[in-house]
Amino acid sequence: MKTDISASLENYLETIAEIIEAKGHAHTKDIADRLKVKMPSVTSALQSLAGRGLINYESHAPVVLTASGAETAAVIRNRHTALRNFFQGVLKLDAADADAVACRVEHLVDERVISRLVALACAIGEREDAAGLREYLDNTMPTICTEAAGRMLPLDELRDGEQAVVLRVGETLRGVKRFADLGIVPGALLEMEGRAPLGGLLRIKLMGSSLSIRRRDAAHIRVRLTG
C-alpha cells in the first residue's frame, strides 16, 4: 500500500476522481482540459497510474479508479479541502486563489499538518477568549497525530470499549463546526460505548458524558487508537 506517488500523478488522480464524480466518467480530453496539459501527457500519466494499480485503464475506454486509487484520491482530496478551507476561511483568500494554493501545497504536507490546520480553523471559529485559544493550541497541537502514530481510522470502525483521539473532523468548515458543538474536535479523547443493533446510531463517551452520533456522520471523523 506504500504507493509513493509524485505530485504530478497525485494531481492527475485527484482530477480524475473529481471528473468521475461530476460526470460519471473521465475522458482523456476532460482531464487534459482541466489540468491545462495536452492529451499525450494525460495518456502517459494514465499508463503510469495504471502501472501502480491506481486505475484500470485500457485504450479508448473510460478510466476507472481501483479501490486503492479511490482511497488515495480521497486522501488527497481531503487534504485539498482542508487546505482550501483554511486559506479561504481563515486567511480570507478568495475562493479561486485558495483553491490554487491548496492545489500546489496539498502534495507536500502530511496528515499531521492538515490535522493541525483544521484544529486551528476550528479553534478560531469556536473559542470564547484568545487566551483560551493560545492555551488550547499549546495543549492540543502537540497531541494531534504525534510522530508515526497509530493507524488512523474512521470513528465508525472503532470497536466497543476502544479509546481514541480525534484527528480530523469532517471535510468542511461547516461540518467541523457541527461536530465541534458536540465537543468532537481534533485532540479530543473519546471512547466507543456501543452501537445500536441495526446500525443507525453509535454511542460514544466524551469527557465524562455520553452522546449518540449517526454512523454515517461518524465515518467522517478520523481518530487514532490510544493505549
Next chain:
Amino acid sequence: MKTDISASLENYLETIAEIIEAKGHAHTKDIADRLKVKMPSVTSALQSLAGRGLINYESHAPVVLTASGAETAAVIRNRHTALRNFFQGVLKLDAADADAVACRVEHLVDERVISRLVALACAIGEREDAAGLREYLDNTMPTICTEAAGRMLPLDELRDGEQAVVLRVGETLRGVKRFADLGIVPGALLEMEGRAPLGGLLRIKLMGSSLSIRRRDAAHIRVRLTG
C-alpha cells in the same frame, strides 16, 4: 528582474546564502552535504544559477552572490522563516519538522499567503478576545497585499508624507511581537512624518499618534504604498 526560478534552484540559492552567512564562503561540498545531493548536481546547479545572473561562479573558486541573487535569496529566506515560525509557533510542530515543511512549501506560496500567515500568528499572539480575533481576520486579511498590489518596500524607504499599509513585520515571532506592541501589525495604516537628520530615528504616524522607530528596525518592516 523577472528571474523565474525553479523550486530546486531556489533551494540551492537559499542554501548558498545560509552557508555564506555562517562560514563566509560556500564550497560545492558544503552545499552538497547540506542538500543531501551529490557534488555533480551542485556543479550543474551553480552553472544554472550563474547563467541567470544570480551568482558569480568560476571553476574551483568560491561562489559569490550577485546583488540580484542576494535579493532573491533574502526573499526566499524570509518566506522560509515566516513559514517555519508559523508551523512551530502556531501549529506547534517541533523545530526540525517545522523547518522541513517550510522548506518544501516555501517555493509554492506567494507573498500574500506569507503576509497573512504572519498576520495570523501575530494576531493569535496578541488579541485579547477571540471574537476580536475573528473580526480582525475578517477585516484585515482582505486588505493585506491585495492582488498584484503596489510594490513592497521596507518602511525606511518611505518618503516624508507618504502613506502605506504594513505587510510584513520582522522575521521572527519575537520581532513580530515587539513591533505589535507599538501597533505595527500587518494591515495597519501608517504615514511617514520625517526622519532625524543624522539617520538614527524615523518618525511615523500611526492611528492618530506619532511614534519613533530606529531606522535599522524599520528596514525589517515591509509596507505597500497606498493612494
Next chain:
DNA sequence: TAAAATCATTAGACAAGTCTAATATTTCTC
C-alpha cells in the same frame, strides 16, 4: 454507410534534475 470531425495513442524530442564513473584541480603533509 461513407466522409468528416473529434478524440486518443504512439513515437520521438526536449528540459530539468539527479546519479555514477572518470578525470582534473587544489590542498595537505611529510
Next chain:
DNA sequence: GAGAAATATTAGACTTGTCTAATGATTTTA
C-alpha cells in the same frame, strides 16, 4: 616540492513530465 588526499568538474546515463507531429479509433453527420 612531490605524492596523497580531498575537492571539483566533465561526460554520459536515466527518470519524469512535458511537448509536437503523425497515426489510429470512434463518433457524428450528411
